[in-house]
Amino acid sequence: MSVRRLAAVQPESFAFTPENAAWADRQIAKYPEGRQASAVIPLLWKAQEQAGGWLPEPAIRAVAEKLGMAHIRVLEIATFYTMFNLEPVGRHFVQLCGTTPCMLRGAEELKEVCRRKIGPERHVTADGALSWLEVECLGACANAPMVQINYDYFEDLSPEVFGKILDDLAAGRPVTPGSQNGRQMSAPLGGPTTLTDPALYERPAPTKGTSQEVPDLQAAGRPSTAAQSPGDPLGAASAKEEKAINGKDSREKREAVAATAQDNSPDVTGSKRVGPKTGTGVRDPEE
Numbered sequence: 657m658s659v660r661r662l663a664a665v666q667p668e669s670f671a672f673t674p675e676n677a678a679w680a681d682r683q684i685a686k687y688p689e690g691r692q693a694s695a696v697i698p699l700l701w702k703a704q705e706q707a708g709g710w711l712p713e714p715a716i717r718a719v720a721e722k723l724g725m726a727h728i729r730v731l732e733i734a735t736f737y738t739m740f741n742l743e744p745v746g747r748h749f750v751q752l753c754g755t756t757p758c759m760l761r762g763a764e765e766l767k768e769v770c771r772r773k774i775g776p777e778r779h780v781t782a783d784g785a786l787s788w789l790e791v792e793c794l795g796a797c798a799n800a801p802m803v804q805i806n807y808d809y810f811e812d813l814s815p816e817v818f819g820k821i822l823d824d825l826a827a828g829r830p831v832t833p834g835s836q837n838g839r840q841m842s843a844p845l846g847g848p849t850t851l852t853d854p855a856l857y858e859r860p861a862p863t864k865g866t867s868q869e870v871p872d873l874q875a876a877g878r879p880s881t882a883a884q885s886p887g888d889p890l891g892a893a894s895a896k897e898e899k900a901i902n903g904k905d906s907r908e909k910r911e912a913v914a915a916t917a918q919d920n921s922p923d924v925t926g927s928k929r930v931g932p933k934t935g936t937g938v939r940d941p942e943e
């Protein structure tokens with residue numbers, strides 16, 4: 657990770673467009689009074705989008721003023737998070753993952769392609785089309801090596817394919833994000849290799865009148881005393897209890913569920929339960 661500094665050359669000023677200012681107001685309104693600072697990340701992100709992919713210092717100040725925050729607090733956030741670019745980037749900003757899985761799968765060769773076609777890291781091509789930066793893991797390691805270009809991931813790259821993508825972007829030709837070697841998302845190349853037997857997905861028809869159809873409700877912690885049958889595994893009594901419980905608020909529901917469980921719990925002593933319930937699910941020692 658390199659030191660993150662503000663660009664030496666900065667614009668004079670920054671102001672949100674009316675449309676973006678209205679968007680910012682909607683974000684701020686999501687938070688309670690006095691907590692407007694919680695909207696700082698989305699507002700910085702919108703400012704970066706408006707400024708062409710990077711955050712000029714006046715934009716950082718504009719966000720601070722909109723949120724009533726000290727400038728230094730917003731500057732700290734902008735310089736901490738690497739998703740905020742502190743200097744101009746190309747229209748197609750390449751973030752190249754150089755972390756171990758991508759490195760082992762050829763990220764170094766991709767860096768060479770960047771150097772050859774774009775120039776050194778952070779350099780913006782003369783036409784403003786491309787710039788690149790090495791970043792840490794982007795979370796697509798299964799499809800290494802990969803890069804992110806603006807909002808899209810390009811995965812399973814080879815130097816040749818990646819070079820062509822950069823050429824197409826520079827020439828304004830469309831490119832297709834995603835895996836570049838034909839695999840579906842991060843599935844194995846050539847399709848699935850396990851769990852391929854269709855018999856695994858066939859459901860055996862239930863046998864009428866056998867205990868197979870009745871779930872083990874007692875083991876699942878459900879009331880067990882209700883009348884059960886294959887067509888009514890919960891039993892009519894249990895259904896009535898559930899209906900009564902569903903009409904209550906959440907605290908009442910919890911209490912009702914606990915009471916129902918206690919009513920229906922088996923008496924391990926084999927003797928008849930007598931006396932009041934404690935309401936806690938624990939037998940009263942005085943009973």
Ligand code: FES
Nearest residue numbers: 753758793796797
């Ligand atoms: S290591 Fe490159 S995406 Fe994770």
